Amino acid sequence: MIKISPSLLSADWMDLGKELERLHEWGADMVHCDVIDGLFAPNITFGMPMISAxxxxxxxxxxxHLMIVEPERxxxxxxxxxSDTIAFHPEASKKxxxxxxxxxSKGIKAGIALNPDVPVRVAEEFLGEIDYILLMGVFPGFGGQKFIPEVMDKIDESKQLIASRDIYVELDGGVTTENIVEMKKRGLDAAVAGNAVFAxxxxxxxxxxxKA
Structure with missing residues (x-):
């Protein structure tokens, strides 16, 4: 069964403690935390203190999901x-x-995030170092955007690339109860959902x- 990771971008930030309790009660599998620095993507969200809280x-x-310049810093x-899983954009990093x-090395799952205009083949050089590929269904920055249809084929490409490796494919952006049906048919393992859950x-x- 596909795993659902609701994005806190769409949550009530004045009541995050309750939102976390609700996500557990609602049957979510993970909590998606969008860390944006205003440089890599046009928004500013939160950083390490919020993750700790x-x-x-x-x-x-x-x-x-780190949408930041030079994540190595x-x-x-x-x-x-x-953090339990961390994905970042390889083009934003020097290392x-x-x-x-x-x-x-700390037992945390590592992922490579690919924007809609970044080809899946970019992940090839990292296959021996990652636990998942995070496909962006929209350009990062804000919740509530419409899914870019061309990204659907990237699910197929990702599944073909990882072949029999122990790597899963997650998709973030524009997920709805309608389009997730096709995503699941193509073998998507996890989906980030913002407005589809919180709205x-x-x-x-x-x-x-x-999940159905």
């Missing part, structure tokens, strides 16, 4: 803050292999529908 409250794994702190090694009239039912 979320870790103290969350009963679910923290699925951290901060990776040690994101690791110690309590991507070193970053991956640091993440995995739903019945978030628990929405998560059930996303």
């Amino acid at each position: 979320l870790k103290r409250k969350s009963k679910l794994p923290l699925d951290v 901060y990776i040690d702190k994101f690791i110690s803050a309590g 991507p292999h070193e970053v991956l090694e640091k993440i995995r 739903a009239s019945d978030p628990a039912a929405a998560i059930v529908a996303l």
Whole structure:
């Protein structure tokens, strides 16, 4: 069954403690944490202190997505803050292999994130160093964007690339209860959902529908 990782970008930031409790009650598998520095993507969210605070409250794994320039400058702190999985964009790093090694050396799952215009083949050189590929269904920065249809084929390409390796494919951006049906047919392993969960009239039912 596909895993669902609701994005806190779409949550009520004035009540994050309760939102974390609700996500557990609703049946989410992970909590997606979008860390944006305003340089790599046009938004600013939060950093290490927030990850640390979320870790103290969350009963679910923290699925951290670093949309920051030079993640090697901060990776040690994101690791110690309590991240359970960490994905970053290789083009934003001067030392991507070193970053991956640091993440995995602490028993944390490491991923490579690929923007819609970045080909899947970019992940090929990292296959021996990653636990997952995070495909972006939209350009990073803001929640509520519409899914870019061309990304659907990247699920197929990613599954072909990883072949029999112990690597999973996650997709972030524009996920709905409608388009996730096709994503699952193509073998998607995990999906990040923001508005599809938090803006739903019945978030628990929405998560059930996303997983079904």
